[in-house]
Amino acid sequence: MSDPVIVGVDGSASSLEAVEAAAREAHLRGAGLRIVHAFGHASAHLTPGATPWQPGDRGLEPMVHGTLVRAEERALAVAPGIEVSRSVVAGEALAVLEIESRAAALAVVGSRGLSGFAGLLLGSTAVHLAAHGRCPLMVVRGRPDPAGPVLLALDGSPAGQAAVAFAFAEAALRKAPLVALHVWNTWSERAYEGPGDPLTAVVADVDHLRAAEQRLLDEVVAAEQEVFPEVVVERRLVRSRVRPALLDASRSAQLVVTGARGRGGFAGLLLGSVSQALLHHAHCPVTVVRGKE
Missing domain, CATH: 3.40.50.620 (HUPs)
Known part of the structure; x- marks a missing residue:
């Protein structure tokens, strides 16, 4: 066994x-x-x-x-x-x-x-x-929707790959659809540094950034979809603040899967702010999957 x-x-x-x-x-x-x-x-x-x-x-x-x-x-x-x-x-x-x-x-x-x-x-x-x-x-925690999807908080980081694999496997076990949600904003542009609202901060080419984030989402999902072809996947790209977007999406999910740390985490932290926010405030159960960090 x-x-x-x-x-x-x-x-x-x-x-x-x-x-x-x-x-x-x-x-x-x-x-x-x-x-x-x-x-x-x-x-x-x-x-x-x-x-x-x-x-x-x-x-x-x-x-x-x-x-x-x-x-x-x-x-x-x-x-x-x-x-x-x-x-x-x-x-x-x-x-x-x-x-x-x-x-x-x-x-x-x-x-x-x-x-x-x-x-x-x-x-x-x-x-x-x-x-x-x-x-x-x-x-x-919370009140999961038994008919809802497994919600994957996808960030594209190497450490987050373990969470992607777990979410697909969990959706397959539950025979549930999977929503791969990738939230982006202008802070996603690594070259940008400075104060300001991440929704309105100026970057050189927002359309280029959006296209890059869409490619990241597509590539990560496509790789795991080959392993679990039976899982129905919705690829959802949202421009927003990360934590509110994920918490709102958790209202209609049966489970949220997230990595322990994402692209924006500080070196040395074992648990990032996004995963902590989900653990404290999500509207359904949350699974945290640590990668090889």
Whole structure:
């Protein structure tokens, strides 16, 4: 069997929604589902005099068992017959899930967990895994349109090629159409530097720039279309600010796929501003796919 789909659970409503999404993904791939529950403290967060967790402390064992049973029941309700395994690990969730991701086809988490602070739109676990995980990360959020397309945030960067391949494969698995959305503006002209609105900044030849961005979109899509000829693709070139255009398009999608960093990212950053905006504000689940950077 192929590498499993892993899902982090903590008993929260958000994590149980993630379990359902992960079960569907495992079923689509013919893969197993691994439910991961991590418990423990980061050493830096221990209060004075606190001791590490002990197996018998305050009835945690029954509580953890109940959380895993509920998670497995939810998984099998949406994907009967999938192989489910459980993993309970003593350690900080961030570190545990990062290690688990090294042998996974896909990691799935909810947008918020029990440890989230009120008012935060996205939990720290999701942000950390998007930047440091070793496999694609799906963050379950929003209200996806089951009949909508898979939305690919295409930027044409070398690091983004892994996201293109993932989006085509995901659309094929779901038997869904794919919208390859490439958003451009005059900041796309690398020779241009300076202040101003990227929609109105003057460049030498806007028509030439538009044609170049269309060629980029066509070339990237055509290469992957040969691998997945069954996927119906809409190539959508939009002149706009990137983040608002992608967030608006996510309203009618069942999934957004994006790279971790794009052409405009600063060297050394593991997660770009566009992918962060999608993780925090998209109207449907988002999968972040890291390339070889």
